[in-house]
Amino acid sequence: MNSVHVPNELSQLLEESHVHIQMSVPQLVEKILSRNEGKLTSTGAISVSTGKYTGRSPQDKFIVMEESIKDKIDWGNLNQPISEEIFNNLYQKVLDYLKEKNEIFVFKGFAGADKKTQLPIQIVNEYAWHNLFAHQLFIRPSEEELLTHKPGFTVISAPNFKANPVMDGTKSETFIIISFEKRTILIGGTEYAGEMKKSIFSIMNYLLPENNIFSMHCSANIGVEGDVALFFGLSGTGKTTLSADPKRRLIGDDEHGWSSNGVFNIEGGCYAKTINLSREKEPQIFDAIHFGSVLENVVLNPDTRIADYDDSTLTENTRAAYPMHAIENIVQPSIAGHPNTIVFLTADAFGVLPPISKLTKEQAMYHFLSGYTSKLAGTERGVTSPEATFSTCFGAPFLPLPATRYAEMLGEKILEHNANVFLVNTGWTGGEYGVGSRMKLSYTRAMIQAALEGELNNVETVKDAIFGLNIPLHIAGVPDEVLQPSKTWADPVSYEKKAKELANKFRENFKKFTKVDSDIEVKGGPIA
Template structure:
């Protein structure tokens, strides 16, 4: 360990100025060193592929009810306050900040400088201070790593203080319970206490970018994956859990820009991250070979179990959590772009798993329909996905990521509409990866082979000149032919034995859309409202 690595003064952000004066601080260590330190501290173990395996303890996922935003003169009239964006006071923040700084001053710490945003014009500088080496390894994988020269000139930006061992006293500190995440936009600080779940850091910065980029630059932040073809054509894939976003965006014939968070600036789509945080429950080399191959030295595996008496991970074991994760740098994926930036998208895919068997397997959206379905963010959960679910249940999450949106959802939908106006050659598609021939329990799941064929046809331009027909209820435009897909599959009503039952189910789903959309109606433009489905025939 060199003196440069442990001195707080080795960074443009001098932590002694924050009040962290007596701590031993390890700066910007590499993954091999962080892995070795984790093992020496008894905080993790290696699996048979050389990845570092750790437990995040009590919290194996985010705790959205314990995430707060400081309400002050800047944020008071800009944040969309409510159950998603929960306000807290400047006094609560100040008290917890002082307590955390005092707590951190007595410890051994790991700190690193990094970026969020692959586009050099719009990236933000982030310094992260952790109490464990493996949390710093996570940040080195998930955020963008500065070059040696960039480290030398790194300027102060956002600060994350993450201390799982530090817990709040709710009665004194004004939190809901002992764990908390507090975002202070005015001071550019995120406080995370009481939880070791590393995803709180990743999504905390995502929320920051979801506020700053549209507010300051008119850039659309997006919860989506992105890839690029040989002809530099960029495709975006939006979708909630279970819709096939990861599966369909992973394409050996295309280059990965990123798997989760992106911005759409003028003439460019860029990744926010420098790595991937892949869910790895039931992971196998056969089903997801690229992710499986990324489980190697330098990768962080969270909350996994081993086959008894071995160091081999049992990826099918969900006894700790269904939310087992692998965090690795993006270059561990063979077809990842070295600089995670592409041009304007040519095709945008909204993926939905419609368990009611109503939506077409692929349909083209007008600008107004794209805004409406973007705001709706629809999918359906089916029996077995969660305890207590025995019938299909609709799920709506605005912009396919409602819990990460500091602004009102209509602000993002309007910005999408503006981007589509500026780029009229962009195609937006609604893709149903769910059921056909009947609802869940009666029909069958859409063939992945057909879904891939339709997406590839759209990206090749094979659907540009075919005939289209409007869906009777939803109004979306159904192609009447597609290479390698039977014509009858393209019209969902034709796949149902009982056509009248299909019509009734379609109206039922349409009413669910309309009911959900009432929460946005007062701020939605007439153009968006015009794309609502019919509720009667």
């Protein structure tokens, strides 16, 4: 993980006088304000706008087709190939562009809290606020570590450098290009800071499995007795809410590795969604947004500078970036033992998946590969049908290797450490969206609490007739009838029709996994 490649041209650039290396948070805040890159909020956070792009640009993300990795990458729409010639040309153009800037900002840190396997990283920024973002999101080095820090991967971000697609070989003015041989990520044409975070995650999803470490898009926490839990889930499933348990300490919010030593956080901070944020709903996130935090695309009152988290004028994807130590009740350093419990969260708007079910190893691999949740069709008048969404391994856009590689590692870890895996539906019950109701949070918390405390490891279950899932018959604090979806629908015929509709969507989606062991589909998927 420590192999180093810093091109000579970059080394020369970073030795120039206009380059600020490892500025402190107060120094960066001063720079941001003096350069008019952002505004100070009432809590002391920095508020910025990312302009045209308020989210990731997956269509503009590429991996350089290099000899050492060309046969390993899962090439396609999510991992688009680009030539070394195009990368080298853009690399030189971006460096020439940065040489003309009055100031450049550099952060040196790490990805991965486990010191035995962590990757030294370097972030080179055109914007001071991007450098503050990097300082808060990645792992900050000690003074001693900084003395010997040699970057194993470098991110170069120049938002105001826009590519010419005709001349530069890109699809648009925006580009996010990973070169594994040059150990460099080149970002241009977008101010959205999340590109830096997710690019580092993407390379870790390549580097960690190459070192026999399972990389995961999940949150993690630990109980008072040292029991570790992982929470996988796409947006809207409740991952952040359910993993932030006052009785348990947070290991990390979003990205983790699972090695032979246990789990570790890849990051040093959190990048939380803030739309409709309130202290009542998310006290940890709300109280973490203070001096040094970065707010993206959050509308402020022009006079009081109080953030209006309900205002989605700029985007629904409003965000806050803050360091892990801004949260109480965390694990420091962000490492722990092997997981006892793994939770897959789904928000099923079809209203047919059980609120909780215990998975076999094959079912766990099947549902991990499926990465199912559902999104609502939108707010168009008359449109009420949900839409099934499948994101492989709960993080498809960030997986350079074939999905089966990650699923096989999950299966191996489950067997090796006897981890219990549960599928939890935080979506609808008693009918589909528009008919039924959202699962009560109190019920979901009671079910997860029972799972974490081992109460569901050996309980009596009933097999779901369509999905083949093992449903507990009784859980304290949850009405028995709620546990079996078929009993919550007024019309059994409608339930069966809707359940089979979703089961067929699972089967159709799973056809793309042509190299999966047939046992996973036969033993892990729907049975009717």
